[in-house]
Amino acid sequence: MKTYKDSRCKLSLVVAWLVLLAAAGTAAAQKQAVDTGSRGRLSDQLLKTYLSNEQLAAWIDEFVDKCSSISRKFSIGKSVQGLDLWGIELSDKPGVEEAEPKFKYIANMHGDEPSGRMLLPMLAEWLCANNGKDARATRLLRDAHLFIIPTLNPDGFALHRRANSKNIDINRNFPDPIIYKGRDLSKPLDTAAPETIAIMNFTRNGHFTASANLHEGAIVGGAGGGLAFVCVWGGVNITC
Numbered sequence: 001m002k003t004y005k006d007s008r009c010k011l012s013l014v015v016a017w018l019v020l021l022a023a024a025g026t027a028a029a030q031k032q033a034v035d036t037g038s039r040g041r042l043s044d045q046l047l048k049t050y051l052s053n054e055q056l057a058a059w060i061d062e063f064v065d066k067c068s069s070i071s072r073k074f075s076i077g078k079s080v081q082g083l084d085l086w087g088i089e090l091s092d093k094p095g096v097e098e099a100e101p102k103f104k105y106i107a108n109m110h111g112d113e114p115s116g117r118m119l120l121p122m123l124a125e126w127l128c129a130n131n132g133k134d135a136r137a138t139r140l141l142r143d144a145h146l147f148i149i150p151t152l153n154p155d156g157f158a159l160h161r162r163a164n165s166k167n168i169d170i171n172r173n174f175p176d177p178i179i180y181k182g183r184d185l186s187k188p189l190d191t192a193a194p195e196t197i198a199i200m201n202f203t204r205n206g207h208f209t210a211s212a213n214l215h216e217g218a219i220v221g222g223a224g225g226g227l228a229f230v231c232v233w234g235g236v237n238i239t240c
């Protein structure tokens with residue numbers, strides 16, 4: 001594992017996050033192995049295939065209906081093609097402002113890096129299935145608010161490519177503090193895509209304690225500003 005500009009604290013956060021994802025995957029696999037009477041639910045397909053944008057939106061509805069006491073659906077805006085950028089808040093008091101840490105998880109910012117768009121739903125399923133049963137799941141829901149956005153680039157996913165449908169790489173579409181030194185970095189660039197503007201507004205208004213952005217290709221790089229880039233799959237010489 002290689003880290004960049006990383007503190008031990010941030011590394012610990014990333015490792016804890018990956019452990020949590022692994023636990024979610026394990027729990028989902030165990031659930032699937034014994035859950036033979038519920039074939040057909042989208043939640044049972046999370047480990048078998050990548051859900052389409054339509055299926056992912058339907059899974060969100062299925063999830064917030066099934067786990068209504070610990071979840072709330074929201075949209076941060078729309079993609080170039082007009083698809084909602086859906087998210088789910090996970091907490092024992094979803095929608096309520098509490099004096100608790102808020103964590104934001106974004107996936108599939110690059111359309112051709114899809115594993116995070118399945119891992120985040122699996123995390124949600126694990127939390128719902130283990131609330132009141134597993135101490136860690138129960139504490140996360142009781143003492144924090146998690147905000148997951150499984151795909152920030154549904155258009156790119158549908159097109160099987162990194163950029164959005166206007167060929168804008170969302171991850172290179174933010175005001176870079178080095179290139180734009182002295183600029184108001186809270187303001188989107190003139191060339192900002194709607195997906196970029198949506199996540200900037202959501203981040204600025206959310207006052208999050210920490211965030212993770214799931215990519216693929218390289219390994220793990222911790223960055224400043226409370227943002228960690230987690231590249232899920234192994235691989236070399238691929239920029240996430």
Ligand SMILES: [Zn+2]
Pocket residue numbers: 109110113171214215216239240
């Ligand atoms: Zn990426």
